[in-house]
Amino acid sequence: MINISRRLPLIGAALGLAAFAFLGPAHAQEEEFVLRFNHVLGPSEPFHEGFLKWAERVEERTGGGLTIEVFHSAQLGVEEDIIEQIRQGANIGQNTDAARLGNYVPGIAVVNGPYFVETMEEAFALADSPTMIEWQQELAEQHGLKVVCFDWVQGLRHFFTNREVHTPADLEGLRIRTPPAPIWQESIRALGASPVAMNFGDVYPGLQQQAIDGAELVYPNITAGNLYEVLDYAIETGHILLVNFQVVSSEWFNGLPEDYQTALVEECRRAGQETSEIVQQAVDQAEAEVREQGMTVIEDVDLEAFRQAGQAAYEVLGLVDAKNQVQEEIGK
Incomplete structure (x- = not known):
């Protein structure tokens, strides 16, 4: 005969464990997570609206469990300082570029090199590049920076000056503002100008x-x-197709429930690609506006001379092999 009295405590314990196992994930899902997301652009730029759309979709998809608070115009601080806070595990995100990420993993800086990618299709193809995937893993595992996605293409960058320019030689002696990262500095120097590191808000x-x-800069920045x-000429060199990266803390990201991680990444990519299309329309509108405001747009530039000059940036930084490898992987 089975001794029921002896079995009851065991059954009760087993049921208790089963109930705990059942309720555990649900309780974990009830925890609320907040990402404070910073970018340097103004509230009227398409990227800001895109970030708000990303936030709305993530909140809806996670039932309010993960919310993104978007801060424009560098309200949370200077980009480089924010990235360091992210590395320490803060629940902060930053819209940044490969040039700044190249301070940690040098190879990835090629994405912001002269004429590296020239179309949105090429930019989106980077997500499947094995080399790009390896660099992102290194950023996450060794430097605490998790790249959520980089499907945010801000358009072609041109020179905006107070002197007429047609060739790299025409830029000689001009002090051109760039972000403070080696690939930016060397790119502008290779193209003929003298780079000056300066925050966007100080331009x-x-x-x-x-x-x-x-x-x-890109036209919408102007x-x-x-x-x-305060500028007279728009020089259409199209020397960099600006690909933006959305980064968060690896530690913070790894602490999210798996479905929250998936929602954050997938909605980042979707909003990024949609916004990139909108940006292209905004570029056309902004170009028309600068003409209306009296700027002279110079289209007859020697693009081949600029392309050849730009290769020196990769050589100086030892990134020729990295550039060639990734371009081969995306079929460029």
């Missing part, structure tokens, strides 16, 4: 005070920042 006063002679008030 307008820098031009006013003649601390710089120009900047290399209209959003009213930079046509």
Whole structure:
């Protein structure tokens, strides 16, 4: 005969464990996570609206369990400082570029090199590049930076100056603002100008005070920042197709439930690709606006001369092999 009295405690314990196992994940899902996301662009730029859309979709998909608070105009601080906070595990995200990430994994900086990719199709193909995947793993595992996605293409960068330019030689002696990262500096130097590291928010006063002679930016930056008030020429060199990376803390990301991680990544990619299409329309509108505001747009530039000159940046930084490897993987 089975002794039921002896079995009851065991049965009760087993049921208790089963109930705990059943309720455990549900309780874990009830925890709320917040990502404070920072970017340097103004609230009128398409990227800001795209980030809000990303946030809305993630919150909806996670039932409010993961929310993204978007801060424009570098409200949380300077980009380089934010990235260091992210590396320490803070629940902060940053819209950044491969140039700055190249400070940690040098090879990935090629994405911001001269004429590296020139179309959105080439930019989106980078996600499947084995070399790009390896670099992202290194960023996450060794430097605490998790790349959520990099499907945010901000358009072609051109030179905006107060001097007419047609060839790399015409840039000689001009002090051109660039972000503070080696690939930016060497790219602008290779193309003929003298690079000046400066935060985006300082460009307008820098031009006013003649601390710089120009900047290399995308058209919507010019209209959003009213930079046509202090610039005369738009030089359509298209020397960099700016691919933006959304990064968060690896430690923070790994602490999210798996379905939250999936939602964050998938909605980042979807919003990024949609926004990239919108940006292209905004570029056309911004170009028309700078013309209306009195800037002279110079289209007859010697693009072949600029392409050849730009290769020196890869050589100086020892990135020729990395550039060739990734371009081969994406079929460029």
